[in-house]
Amino acid sequence: MADLSVRQTEIPGLLVVDLPVHGDNRGWFKENWQQAKMTELGLPDFGPVQQNISFNDEVGVTRGIHAEPWDKFVSVATGRIFGAWVDLREGESHGRVVTVEMGPERAVFVPRGVGNAYQTLAPGTAYAYLVNDHWSPEAKARHTFVQLGDPALGIAWPIPLHEAILSDADKAHPVLAESRPALPRRTLVLGAGGQLGTALQAALPSAVALSRAEADLAKPETLEAIEWRDVDAIVNAAAYTAVDLAETPEGRREAWATNVTGVGRLVEIARRHRLPLVHVSSDYVFDGTVPEHREDEPFSPLGVYGQTKAAGDALVATWEKHYVVRTSWVVGEGKNFVATMAMLADKGVCPAVVDDQFGRLSFTEDLAAGIVHLLASGAEYGTYNLTNGGPVQSWADIAADVFELRGRSRDDVTRVSTEEYGAGRTMAPRPRHSSLSLAKIEATGHRPRDVAYRMRTLVE
Incomplete structure (x- = not known):
């Protein structure tokens, strides 16, 4: 069992959190969000106000790439995913990509303006995320998107996108060169x-x-x-x-x-x-x-x-x-x-x-x-x-x-x-x-x- 740890990535502010998972003959338990311990290790005390869960029946469900006007703490409740994050903020790191394979033993802190996407690698995958602002139609209008298969991003999806399960909306997102940068605070x-x-x-x-x-x-x-x-x-x-x-x-x-x-x-x-x-x-x-x-x-x-x-x-x-x-x-x-x-x-x-x-x-x-x-x-x-x-x-x-x-x-x-x-x-x-x-x-x-x-x- 790994110790709780927080590590930086190549995208500024995007943090990978390794979570101790305690298992026995009954199953497993983990502290998915522990403010005191995690902030002491460098995770921002970002003040989550809403939790969302996306359940995915099949392998190959692919969602994203979305950058919302709030911070997110994403984790997997059950199953496994390939996660991809793209910096959509203006600046030196714009367009930078980080990918991480995740199960219950890992979480990622996603700062505002960084696009979030994932692909399920196991059936019955539940993807959970805490956010520090409430969803609203006004907030949705401020989302920024980029195309999952944009060659400029070079994301090596484990399941090719032509074989994956995508929504029509996600297929229609612009490529990076045509997407609008996320609004900075x-x-x-x-x-x-x-x-x-x-x-x-x-x-x-x-x-x-x-x-x-x-x-x-x-x-x-x-x-x-x-x-x-x-x-x-x-x-x-x-x-x-x-x-x-x-x-x-x-x-x-x-x-x-x-x-x-x-x-x-x-x-x-x-x-x-x-x-x-x-x-x-x-x-x-x-x-x-x-x-x-x-x-x-x-x-x-x-x-x-x-x-x-x-x-x-x-x-x-x-x-x-x-x-x-x-x-x-x-x-x-x-x-x-x-x-x-x-x-x-x-x-x-x-x-x-x-x-x-x-x-x-x-x-x-x-x-x-x-x-x-x-x-x-x-x-x-x-x-x-x-x-x-x-x-x-x-x-x-x-x-x-x-x-x-x-x-x-x-x-x-x-x-x-x-x-x-x-x-x-x-x-x-x-x-x-x-x-x-x-x-x-x-x-x-x-x-x-x-x-x-x-x-x-x-x-x-």
């Missing part, structure tokens, strides 16, 4: 209209990017309209970020509707479709009383905005496949603090800038790079701080750096306290210390660029 970016969303589109050019007008966390109908079966990961860069307005009655309601209720809906969608969820958070979940914040520091928000972000983070953490990316002092394309200081420097203005709030800037290009790293590297799920590197500075220090880069004196920036700056203004409380420890994300192999480097490229 793509990363979905929410909040595409914002500064980080813009940077994420550049970092993830194949992603589907939706603006607030297209997908509003506060409007559930816009989320339900998304074709989630075509998504392989969610990056949520959408949020209510009007820190001061959040302290008003109307702003408070809007902040909670987007940052908490809307995020809760997104978590449930991610859970339902078993999608990794990247959620962008903020230093405002802390009160800023310690010089540097670690990922495991308890929440202690000062204002409404911080309270809603903390509540959203807690909801996201209830889903196993999550990355909470906590950042601070974001600078991206368009209006931002650095660009404003550069403009004031060029105009000869001498601004008053707060000098008793401390942190590090987070340039959106580098934030996007860190998010891509987490998704691509398979880093352990959880919360990660992500800002640019370099020394901790005050806002006034940063303004002085910009002035110096623009040829002005650092002394042209007047340093004031938060209390002085806020006199006569309606302002939400700010954390005094916003610096975030970067040790955890650096341990995954990602080292954010230094603030000084990014400042020079942006200002000079």
